[in-house]
Amino acid sequence: MNKYDYIIIGSGASGAAVAEKISSDYEVLILEKGENLPLNEAHKGYVRASSCKDFEEHGKIDILSGMGVGGTTLLAIANGVRTQEKELRNLGIDIEKELDEVERDFGVLPIPKNMLGERTNLFIEKSKELGYEPKIMPKMIDFNKCKKCGKCNMGCQFQAKKTSLYYIEKAISKGAKLKPNFEVLKINKKDEYFTVQGIEKGNLINFSAKNVILSAGALDTPKVLNNSGIITPKKLFVDIFVTIGGRCNHSFKDEINMAAYIPFNDFLISPYYSERIIKMLGERKIESKRENIIGIMIKIKDDSCGYVGKDFTEKYCTGKDVQKISNGVSIASRILKESGVDTIVSTEAIGAHPGGTAPLGITVDNQFKTKMGFYVCDASILPESPGAPPILTLMALGKRLGENILDSS
Ligand SMILES: Cc1cc2nc3c(=O)[nH]c(=O)nc-3n(C[C@H](O)[C@H](O)[C@H](O)COP(=O)(O)OP(=O)(O)OC[C@H]3O[C@@H](n4cnc5c(N)ncnc54)[C@H](O)[C@@H]3O)c2cc1C
CATH class of the missing domain: 3.50.50.60 (FAD/NAD(P)-binding domain)
Structure with missing residues (x-):
């Protein structure tokens, strides 16, 4: 051998x-x-770790x-x-x-100014008006090749x-x-x-x-x-996140996601496009499409308490996690309101950094x-x-x- x-x-x-x-x-x-x-x-x-057979009993995120x-x-x-x-x-x-x-x-490198999209610029403008200090996200992207399709996650x-x-x-x-x-x-x-x-x-x-x-x-x-x-x-953590968002009176083009962010002590918020927002607005009988929705992701430092078993993954939000998410949601909601969103919906909790x-x-x-x-x-x-x-x-x-x-x- x-x-x-x-x-x-x-x-x-x-x-x-x-x-x-x-x-x-x-x-x-x-x-x-x-x-x-x-x-x-x-x-x-x-x-998707939570699609294991014991999801109903064990997987919450x-x-x-x-x-x-x-x-x-x-x-x-x-x-x-x-x-x-x-x-x-x-x-x-x-x-x-x-x-x-x-x-x-x-x-x-941080995204060059001319590559920032309208949603990002709106996020920057409104969060500055509310007294926050947004930063431009450094990216691992060759900007000469990037077409700003917003589909890096695919x-x-x-x-x-x-x-x-x-x-x-x-x-x-x-x-x-x-x-x-x-x-x-x-x-x-x-x-x-x-x-x-x-x-x-x-x-x-x-x-x-x-x-x-x-x-x-x-x-x-x-x-x-x-x-x-x-x-x-x-000790499993996952950097739990939710995306909140809604419909707005603009017609946006596609753009790079999470192009700006505001860091806080135990969470960050960042503009993020999520298809789920369209579906969730639809459930409330609000019609929307890719072009007219905006969203903000709230990503927290979650408690290390989950477990990876042989056949299932166990992870849930603790009280502290919920507190951090709601602190982020309240700031992000203000930015969305200032940006012209009336009805705000939220996606389910997800984790992408186990x-x-x-x-x-x-x-x-x-x-x-x-x-x-x-x-x-x-x-x-x-x-x-x-x-x-x-x-x-x-x-x-x-x-x-x-x-x-x-x-x-
Ligand atoms: C949608 C999404 C977007 C993200 N965006 C960002 C971002 O923008 N920036 C950022 O910093 N992080 C991001 N992350 C998180 C980041 O990608 C991960 O935290 C990071 O890749 C984890 O690195 P790792 O080395 O621990 O494992 P991984 O990169 O997951 O690598 C583990 C590898 O091991 C292989 N493997 C698993 N089991 C076995 C086995 N039994 N035998 C052999 N091989 C095995 C897997 O197939 C995989 O290739 C994102 C995650 C997701 C899901």
């Missing part, structure tokens, strides 16, 4: 960044559950993630903000240099959005091997080697390596850990190592909910782990 230096499980934000760092120096195999989807078909990789080479970054709407720097520093992990590097790799038809595929392609060019459609089930240790067991086309297959980096994302990493004998805590299921200081140490000796590096190791887009931080953590490995050789 071929023995690798490192097996990396998952090719998303963190896994791809580690792969890129270490593939020149080590023999690396990347095992990925999803397929190799072109960026314009990334929406085929959506996974839809949790979104992506399956495919490049992970959830293929579905991301390209927001590139720094988050959790202080919390990680408190745990002895300084990622400032790595964040600089990721920003350079992806050319992360992939990207114009190859303008930058994703983890950039690191995966670099890792492969340095010699890494990628195996898509391979679902890892568990990790065993025998003598000085790890065996990674998984399924490919219905067959059980084992691969061996001197070490393993588990980067399957916060909803799958705990399953692999539990199967491998490492019990994970009830994390915290194998946290630093509990499941892994500050070198990201488990007690079995392999590494975990993805959103599951984050110590708490960022309440903000985490990709830059997750890529920086991947780079940090890669550098630790190179330094120790």
